Amino acid sequence: DVVLELLKEAMVSKLGDTKGFLIDGYPQELKDAEEFESKIGEPKLVLCLECSAETMSSRLLMRNQSTQNSEDSETTEERIESYYQASNPLIAYYESKTQLCKVDAEGTQEDVFLEICKTIDSFLK
Numbered sequence: 001d002v003v004l005e006l007l008k009e010a011m012v013s014k015l016g017d018t019k020g021f022l023i024d025g026y027p028q029e030l031k032d033a034e035e036f037e038s039k040i041g042e043p044k045l046v047l048c049l050e051c052s053a054e055t056m057s058s059r060l061l062m063r064n065q066s067t068q069n070s071e072d073s074e075t076t077e078e079r080i081e082s083y084y085q086a087s088n089p090l091i092a093y094y095e096s097k098t099q100l101c102k103v104d105a106e107g108t109q110e111d112v113f114l115e116i117c118k119t120i121d122s123f124l125k
Contacts, residue, residue: 004032008040019124020044030089045123046094047116049105056080099123 003026011021027033036043060076094100101119105112 004035004039007036011040022120027090029086030093033090033093043094043098045120046098046100047119048091048094048100048102049112049116050102051105053080053084055106056083 007023007026014021027036057073057076057080060079061073064076091100101123103112103115103119105115107115
């Protein structure tokens with residue numbers, strides 16, 4: 001509830017100054033999406049970055065090394081499994097309700113960023 005209320009306040013304060021909002025990492029579960037729609041509204045575009053579990057795992061392990069996080073590969077695998085359990089229903093929900101755009105996230109950070117920009121630009125036209 002706190003996250004949703006903060007999002008709403010931030011969005012309302014900028015309504016006249018923007019073409020839209022990019023919300024990274026939210027919602028993470030189906031109930032969050034339903035609550036977002038009931039309190040704020042239905043999103044016009046939802047981006048889903050898709051990559052293999054192997055790519056996710058290697059990226060998480062690299063991030064953990066750079067932050068000196070002690071998470072091991074088993075914990076990382078559990079996090080990925082939890083992600084899929086939460087995100088699959090969310091993806092199905094947005095596929096049926098709104099414009100879900102899947103972006104190939106297997107490439108480099110720069111490649112993925114460019115794909116996201118292209119997707120958003122084509123949506124805004």
